[in-house]
Amino acid sequence: MSSKGIVKRSEDFSKWYNELVLKADLAEHSDVRGCMIIKPYGYAIWEKIKDQLDIMFKETGHQNAYFPLLIPKSYLSKEAAHVEGFAKECAVVTHYRLKNSEDGTGVIVDPEAKLEEELIIRPTSETIIWNTYKKWIQSYRDLPILVNQWANVVRWEMRTRLFLRTSEFLWQEGHTAHATKIEAVEETEKMLEVYAQFVQEFMAVPVIKGVKSENERFAGAEETYCIEALMQDGKALQAGTSHFLGQNFAKAFDVTFADKEGNKNHVWATSWGVSTRLMGALVMTHSDDKGLVLPPKLAPIQVVIVPIYKNEDQLLEISEYANSLIKELKSLNISVKFDNDDNKKPGWKFAEYEMKGVPLRIAIGPRDMENQTVELARRDNLSKSTVSQLDLPNLLLETLNLIQNDLFTRSSLFLKENTYSANSIDQMIEILDAKGGFIEAFWNGDSKSEHKIKELTKATIRCIPLNENQTGNCILTGEPNSKKVIFARAY
RNA sequence: CGGGGUGUAGCGUAGCCCGGUUAUCGCGCCUCGUUUGGGACGAGGAGGUCGCAAGUUCGAAUCUUGCCACCCCGACCA
Structure with missing residues (x-):
């Protein structure tokens, strides 16, 4: 690999992703296995995601709260399916103190300081939250509880990738309690709808909404709804999940409420979350061989201005214009950076901002100043044009909107073009081996068939699409009246 | 956690098979100057526990063992 650029997607998609994340300054590996350092530029994108989702959660009536990182080990075991699902990947706190080692080479765990009850670092917070909700809920008047928390969680993963799967990751988890199943x-x-709307409208990533098969369901859920996205390499990525938890946690933690008639009932629950994995989806949906491509709505810098000059006077003149432009752009809520760093040449800056996915670049040189123009370059399609300085702010605003729309149009087309139907296992394997993608096929609803298909094709049922009534013959068994599902090889 | 690979300056690397002066080169970094419309050029300079630990040896980047990290492929997963 040269110090410039990154490997091509067509050569090694996985390597391309890794190099891009590092070179676009999104994140890097920490010294602790499986953990990542999210760098300021990457975190700025996450903050945009977070801020927008937070607005949407509040618009739908939710409030933020915070529950502890550490959970008593015994809580996890109260819900059988839940402990089954998470026990194998929990970090456990066993001691509360260190002391100097006797040979003076460092510190050791103080064996005297063993915890009476070991604590686990939350892999998710259902248990501690339901243990708390028990205290909050007595009557139907206490319901619903609509709470969200922004937090970090730890799942001890065997194989990790920056953003896509790390041992510690950032996410939000909504936890709600309701009086009725319907609610x-x-x-x-x-x-789920909020997630789909956010991902499509802000990330410009098209998704398929559906429910998970029993195998793929969240540990402890009655039904798991999900949005599934398709990456450029033809692999599927689960972008968000929303779980109907039934009364499982209410029963496990004995959370009941008195209804209007005074009858005691168990509370109905939901939980839903999206994580820093969305960053991975963002990267793998839009980016190209030159680096990151960001949708304007999530770009920390939407417009970068690069001055081109031969001397101080020219720079001064360009700066003056740039500063007045910046003022106008800020009033239009466009985030802009004027890069007048004299140590870097324009060509270097062009490549750098392309790597970082800045949607629009303006280059201004003496020629432009003379003609009252600027050179405008779009990151998404790499087009360049010379445009008038007159009414430039509005043009930029329009172009940013255009880019946002074009990205979604393009990714939607990709999704459509890479969704196939298959009538036989052989056909499915053939398609998956050739180009990946989503495969629509019929499935008899049996877990055993699902496992068998996975064994044969390495593809899993990504979801059973919502509002899909079509039936046909099961791709494995040929059974009639099987339901239509989406298969794919997945991250 | 199994199989394979890699680890040498901030980044990318040569050297390792076959042990022997002061560890190679490029990029980046610092200073000065010239430059600036697609990753500039010259001169000078700084920067190294050769992943970590132990062992073999007069002598280890090089050989042996253990450990760690990362990458690829499996199993598991948001």
């Missing part, structure tokens, strides 16, 4: 199901579906 809880509605909440689950509502939040």
Whole structure:
């Protein structure tokens, strides 16, 4: 690899992703296995994601709260399926103190300081939250509880990738409590809709909404709703999940409420989350061989201005114009950076901002100043044009909107073009081996068939699409009246 | 956690098989000057526990063992 650029997607998609994340300054590996350092530029994108989602959660009536990182080990085991799902990947705190080692070479765990009850670092917070909700809920008047928390969680993963799967990751987890099943199901579906809207409208990533098969369901859920996205290499990525938890956690933690008639009932629950994995989806959906491509709505810098000059006077003149332009752009809520760093040449800056995915670049040189123009370059399609300085701010605003739309149009087309239907296992394997993608096929609903298909094709059922009533013959068994599902090889 | 690979300056690397002066080169970094419309050029300079630990040896980047990290492929997963 040269110190410039990154490997091509067509050569090694996985390597391309890794290099891009590092070179675009999004994140790097920490010294602790499986953990990542999210760098300021990467974190700025995450903050944009977070801020927008937070607005949307609040618009739908939710409030933020914070529950502890450490959870008593015993809580996890209260819900059988839940402990089954998470026990194998929990970090455990066993001691609360260190002391100097006797040979003076460092510190050791103080064996005297063993915890009576070991604590686990949350892999998710259902247990501690439901243990708390028990205290919060007595009557139907206490319901619904609509709470979200922004937090970090730890799942001890065997194989990690920056953003896509790390041992510690950032996410939000919504946890709601309801008096009726209908209301809880509605909440689950509502939040799935919020996710779908956010991902499509802000990330410009098209998704398929559906529910998971039993195998793929969240540990402890009655039903897991999800949005599934398709990456450029033809692999699927689960972008968000929303779970209808039924009364499982209410029963496990004995959370009941008195209804209007005074009858005691168990509370109905939901939980839903998206994580820093969305960053991975963002990268793998839009970016190209020159680096990151960001949708304007999530770009920390939407417009970069690069001056081109031969002497101080020219720079001064360009700066003067640039500063007045910046003022106008700020009033239009466009984030802009004027890069007048004299140590870097324009060509270097061009490449750098392309790597970082800045949607629009303006280059201004003496020639432009003379003609009252600027050179405008779009990151998404790499087009360049010379445009008038007159009414430039509005043009930029329009172009940013255009880019946002074009990205979504393009990724939607990709999704459409890479969604196939298959009538036989052989055909499915053939398609998957050739180009990946989503495969629509019929499935008899049996877990055993699902496992068998996975064994044969390495593809899993990504989801059973919502509002899909079509039936046909099962791709494995040929059974009639099987339901239509989406298969793919997945991250 | 299994199989394979890699680890040498901030980054990328040569040297390792076959042990022997002061560890190679490029990029980046610092200073000065010239430059600036697609990753500039010259001169000078700084920068190294050769992943970590132990062992073999007169002598280890090089050989042996263990450990760690990362990458690829499996199993598991958001």
